[in-house]
Amino acid sequence: MPLNFTVPPVSLALAQALQAKIDQKTKPQGSLGRLEALALQIGLIQNSLSPRLAKPCIIVFAADHGIAAAGVSAYPQAVTGQMVANFLAGGAAINVLARQHGIELLIVDAGVNADLPAHPHLIDAKIAKGTRNFLTHPAMTSIEMLTALHKGADLVSERHQNGCNCIGFGEMGIGNTSSAAAIIHCLTGIALAECVGRGTGLSDDQLAHKTAVLQQALDNHPGITGAVEVLGTFGGFEIAMMTGAYLQAAELNMLIVVDGFIAGAALLAAYQCYPNILDYCVFSHVSHERGHQALLNYFNATALLDMGLRLGEGSGIALAYPLLQSAVLFLNGMASFDEAGVDH
Amino acid sequence: MPLNFTVPPVSLALAQALQAKIDQKTKPQGSLGRLEALALQIGLIQNSLSPRLAKPCIIVFAADHGIAAAGVSAYPQAVTGQMVANFLAGGAAINVLARQHGIELLIVDAGVNADLPAHPHLIDAKIAKGTRNFLTHPAMTSIEMLTALHKGADLVSERHQNGCNCIGFGEMGIGNTSSAAAIIHCLTGIALAECVGRGTGLSDDQLAHKTAVLQQALDNHPGITGAVEVLGTFGGFEIAMMTGAYLQAAELNMLIVVDGFIAGAALLAAYQCYPNILDYCVFSHVSHERGHQALLNYFNATALLDMGLRLGEGSGIALAYPLLQSAVLFLNGMASFDEAGVDH
Numbered sequence: 001m002p003l004n005f006t007v008p009p010v011s012l013a014l015a016q017a018l019q020a021k022i023d024q025k026t027k028p029q030g031s032l033g034r035l036e037a038l039a040l041q042i043g044l045i046q047n048s049l050s051p052r053l054a055k056p057c058i059i060v061f062a063a064d065h066g067i068a069a070a071g072v073s074a075y076p077q078a079v080t081g082q083m084v085a086n087f088l089a090g091g092a093a094i095n096v097l098a099r100q101h102g103i104e105l106l107i108v109d110a111g112v113n114a115d116l117p118a119h120p121h122l123i124d125a126k127i128a129k130g131t132r133n134f135l136t137h138p139a140m141t142s143i144e145m146l147t148a149l150h151k152g153a154d155l156v157s158e159r160h161q162n163g164c165n166c167i168g169f170g171e172m173g174i175g176n177t178s179s180a181a182a183i184i185h186c187l188t189g190i191a192l193a194e195c196v197g198r199g200t201g202l203s204d205d206q207l208a209h210k211t212a213v214l215q216q217a218l219d220n221h222p223g224i225t226g227a228v229e230v231l232g233t234f235g236g237f238e239i240a241m242m243t244g245a246y247l248q249a250a251e252l253n254m255l256i257v258v259d260g261f262i263a264g265a266a267l268l269a270a271y272q273c274y275p276n277i278l279d280y281c282v283f284s285h286v287s288h289e290r291g292h293q294a295l296l297n298y299f300n301a302t303a304l305l306d307m308g309l310r311l312g313e314g315s316g317i318a319l320a321y322p323l324l325q326s327a328v329l330f331l332n333g334m335a336s337f338d339e340a341g342v343d344h
Numbered sequence: 345m346p347l348n349f350t351v352p353p354v355s356l357a358l359a360q361a362l363q364a365k366i367d368q369k370t371k372p373q374g375s376l377g378r379l380e381a382l383a384l385q386i387g388l389i390q391n392s393l394s395p396r397l398a399k400p401c402i403i404v405f406a407a408d409h410g411i412a413a414a415g416v417s418a419y420p421q422a423v424t425g426q427m428v429a430n431f432l433a434g435g436a437a438i439n440v441l442a443r444q445h446g447i448e449l450l451i452v453d454a455g456v457n458a459d460l461p462a463h464p465h466l467i468d469a470k471i472a473k474g475t476r477n478f479l480t481h482p483a484m485t486s487i488e489m490l491t492a493l494h495k496g497a498d499l500v501s502e503r504h505q506n507g508c509n510c511i512g513f514g515e516m517g518i519g520n521t522s523s524a525a526a527i528i529h530c531l532t533g534i535a536l537a538e539c540v541g542r543g544t545g546l547s548d549d550q551l552a553h554k555t556a557v558l559q560q561a562l563d564n565h566p567g568i569t570g571a572v573e574v575l576g577t578f579g580g581f582e583i584a585m586m587t588g589a590y591l592q593a594a595e596l597n598m599l600i601v602v603d604g605f606i607a608g609a610a611l612l613a614a615y616q617c618y619p620n621i622l623d624y625c626v627f628s629h630v631s632h633e634r635g636h637q638a639l640l641n642y643f644n645a646t647a648l649l650d651m652g653l654r655l656g657e658g659s660g661i662a663l664a665y666p667l668l669q670s671a672v673l674f675l676n677g678m679a680s681f682d683e684a685g686v687d688h
Contacts, residue, residue, distance in 0.1 A: 026430050027437055028418070028544040032659070033632060033652025074372070075687065082686040086370050091679025093371055100666070100673055200372040288377060305649070307667070308377025315376070322444070322666040323651070329444055335435025342426040343419065 003149070003228070005247040007274035010044045018043040024336040034304065038282065038327035045255050045280055046165070050332050053255070053325060055164040057104040058314040059155055059245060060087060060094060061238035063111035064130030065175030066139065067217070072178045072210040074200045077130075080174045081114035087172070088119045093311055094170055097318035101325075104164070108155065110148065111237030125151040127237045131179075135217045138233045139179070140240070145232040149244030156248040166324070167249050168257035168284070169242045169266070170314020174200075177289060180265035182214055182234035184291055187227060187268050188298050192218065197261070197290030197310075227272040235269075242266035247273070250280040257317045257324065260287035260309065264295045271299070282324065285309055285316035347493070347572070349591040351618035354388045362387040368680040378648065382626065382671035389599050389624055390509065394676050397599070397669060399508040401448040402658040403499055403589065404431060404438060405582035407455035408474030409519030410483065411561070416522045416554045418544045421474075424518045425458035431516070432463045437655060438514055441662035445669075448508070452499065454492065455581030469495040471581045475523075479561045482577045483523070484584070489576040493588030500592040510668070511593050512601035512628070513586045513610070514658020518544075521633060524609035526558055526578035528635055531571060531612050532642050536562065541605070541634030541654075571616040579613075586610035591617070594624040601661045601668065604631035604653065608639045615643070626668065629653055629660035 018040050023029050030036060042051045062084050068077045086092045087107045090099075098105040108123045109116055113130035116122060127148050131139035140148070152169075159167060173179075177199040185195045196211045217234070224233045231240055243266045249256050250270075258267055258281050270277050278299060285305035286293055296303055304320045337344040366380050367373050374380060386395045406428050412421045430436045431451045434443075442449040452467045453460055457474035460466060471492050475483035484492070496513075503511060517523075521543040529539045540555045561578070568577045575584055587610045593600050594614075602611055602625050614621050622643060629649035630637055640647055648664045681688040 025437070026427065026435060027655050031544070031653065031655040032437060033654065035651060035653075035663075079687050082684070083370065086679060086684040086686055089679065089684065091370060091677075091684050093369070093376060093674055093678055096673050096677040097670055099677075100670060200375070304651075307379060307648075309375065309379075310377070311371055311375040319379075319667065319670060323663065326441055326444060326663060329440050330437055333435075333440040333443075334437055335430060335433065340426070340430040340433065340435050342430055343423050 003273055005251050005274060007247060007250045007276045009276045010279040011047055012044065014043060014047060014049060017049055021049055022331065025330065025334040026337055026340045026342050032330060035327045035330060038324060039331040042255055042328060043331065045253060051328055053166045053328055055104060055162060056166040056321060057106065057159050057164045058094065058098055058168050058170055058317055059106045059108060060170040060172060060314055061108045061110040061241045062172040063236050063238035064113035065173055065179055065236050066131045066133030067135060067178050068175035069133050070135050070213045072213055073174045074202055074206065075174050077113060077174045080172055081112050081116060083172050084109065084112060084116060088121055092313060093315050094313035094318060097315055101318055101321050103318055103321060110241045125241065131236055134234050135213060136220065139235055140232055140237065142232060145235065145240050148237050148240035152241035152244030153248035156245045156252065160252045160254060166255040166257065168259060168314055168317035169245050169263055170259055170317065171238045171242065171262050171312050173236055173238050176236050176238065176262050178210060178214060179234055179236045179239060180262040181291060182217060183230055183265040184268060184295055186224060186230045186234065187272055190294050194294055195291040227269040231269045239266045243269045246270040246277060250274065250277045254280065256281045257320060258283045259314050259316045260285060260312060261289040261292040262312055264292060268295065284320035347617055349595050349618060351591065351594045351620045353620045354623040355391055356388065358387060358391060358393060361393055365393055366675065369674065369678040370681055370684045370686050376674060379671045379674060382668060383675040386599055386672060387675065389597060395672055397510045397672055399448060399506060400510040400665060401450065401503050401508045402438065402442055402512050402514055402661055403450045403452060404514040404516060404658055405452045405454040405585045406516040407580050407582035408457035409517055409523055409580050410475045410477030411479060411522050412519035413477050414479050414557045416557055417518045418546055418550065419518050421457060421518045424516055425456050425460060427516050428453065428456060428460060432465055436657060437659050438657035438662060441659055445662055445665050447662055447665060454585045469585065475580055478578050479557060480564065483579055484576055484581065486576060489579065489584050492581050492584035496585035496588030497592035500589045500596065504596045504598060510599040510601065512603060512658055512661035513589050513607055514603055514661065515582045515586065515606050515656050517580055517582050520580050520582065520606050522554060522558060523578055523580045523583060524606040525635060526561060527574055527609040528612060528639055530568060530574045530578065531616055534638050538638055539635040571613040575613045583610045587613045590614040590621060594618065594621045598624065600625045601664060602627045603658050603660045604629060604656060605633040605636045606656055608636060612639065628664035
């Protein structure tokens with residue numbers, strides 16, 4: 001089942017000129033560390049010596065998971081819909097952090113298991129009222145998965161048409177660390193136990209139960225390979241929507257800011273179909289959910305932040321965003337040695 | 345030579361109430377990681393369940409160092425004064441980063457070896473035109489050192505009177521990594537070679553020369569112990585001013601955001617006189633200047649950021665500031681489980 005995106009590598013045409021501009025700023029060469037690498041990457045993505053971050057946006061995809069019925073989360077499934085209401089009321093962590101940095105926040109019902117009241121700021125993209133329980137059935141049909149991919153992609157296209165060139169994706173979905181763990185295990189070969197973490201806060205016994213459930217689910221679906229098939233079998237609607245959103249963002253030459261564990265699983269599926277996507281990605285933080293560091297290693301990526309977060313919602317994106325801004329601002333705003341009359 | 349500051353430990357009176365407020369927010373307990381620890385620390389410093397960051401400020405202290413004559417820097421001494429002009433013109437990295445975050449920036453001539461033109465935004469606190477070369481003489485007299493300490497303290501008092509409750513200190517001074525390395529070695533016992541780094545960008549040979557110069561300087565001043573004596577013998581005017589500034593900020597119950605290697609050396613002197621000062625400190629970043637990680641270990645501190653910076657100027661403070669803002673904002677702005685009607 002081939003997908004139909006186009007993700008070329010980023011052009012290196014301006015690499016030398018960008019590096020020269022960076023090196024002429026009034027600072028010892030390399031002394032701004034990773035900000036310099038970010039400035040170079042963003043300049044390359046935008047193919048500009050004066051890149052700008054325009055209308056930054058975080059899209060939060062919410063959905064429920066049939067696997068929640070197997071007792072893999074510390075919270076009841078109803079919390080997914082309750083948290084959507086909290087997002088819409090502005091009371092969640094991501095609301096606070098997005099407001100802080102002037103980041104637009106979109107909330108998407110990708111498949112919450114509830115009839116959510118209409119709300120002017122809620123985007124209805126519901127595929128179904130949650131996935132099937134992948135302990136016994138594939139989580140979604142092929143049609144559902146492709147619909148989710150394209151709804152995610154369409155939302156990104158809309159933001160791009162609106163002038164956004166910097167985007168990230170967050171999620172909310174009770175049970176979705178189980179889905180992400182299964183995806184990461186299947187697509188990377190990292191041992192299942194290394195992919196399964198405490199999610200919202202499982203005890204040792206609950207963690208052992210979660211791992212056993214996932215092992216059973218894997219045993220019940222032998223021979224599933226390939227990003228698309230794995231996503232359909234073990235995925236969530238919010239995860240599939242994020243995968244489509246990543247691919248569209250790369251196709252549109254946007255800077256992609258990657259959140260944590262679940263966002264990483266969605267990116268993994270996109271990456272295995274279109275490896276060039278990493279050219280467009282910045283990894284905002286390493287989550288304390290077990291498995292995320294291993295996934296970053298798989299991507300050969302180093303996260304910008306290590307704040308011990310394990311919340312999702314796109315919270316790491318928002319925290320890292322000012323660092324991206326700093327990279328662009330120093331490139332555009334600092335004086336050169338010649339301009340400032342500083343010896344070098 | 346006792347100093348005359350008062351730095352009590354931070355009151356823990358509100359610790360339980362603050363932690364309860366944090367735990368009632370709509371997120372799994374602990375899922376905001378280090379932001380939660382920051383919120384607690386800032387709440388304790390301000391003795392408030394609703395702390396606020398008011399009029400954040402970075403003071404950049406600039407001064408020259410006699411040791412520069414021994415060829416320990418990749419840049420000529422004239423760069424100190426030239427960079428002060430760049431700060432005043434708004435073209436340096438710290439200008440860009442402070443503007444980004446609405447942080448007030450003060451530039452102080454603590455002892456630049458030049459007649460700097462008067463400028464409405466330049467604070468003249470010049471002790472002398474650079475320190476003496478500590479290869480052969482103590483860097484400063486006792487009077488000079490105490491004057492520097494108190495000028496630094498006075499500047500902080502002024503900011504505090506102006507409503508600032510969150511402050512950090514940056515520096516500029518060709519040669520000052522040599523001064524900082526000697527101070528850190530003397531006051532912690534960390535091997536000299538572990539304290540000496542490449543500064544603005546020394547080659548291997550230049551680094552070996554710098555280390556040899558510092559070893560000779562240490563040999564020429566045997567038996568120097570204690571923060572005050574070490575600061576006077578090997579310090580810089582900007583470093584001594586920062587030491588006084590740290591102590592005054594703690595005395596005034598301000599949140600102190602610590603920059604990198606040189607800022608750390610100044611804090612070390614303050615800490616050895618008043619160990620409670622660490623209650624008020626957040627370590628913004630770990631510098632790539634050799635010795636900084638060891639110093640952080642000595643403080644038993646973990647920096648917020650590891651961005652590969654080695655610039656000084658207070659750049660790490662500015663980059664970390666939005667994380668401190670985030671901590672305060674989630675504590676004040678997020679809904680509780682009860683307010684949002686979310687199960688827990």
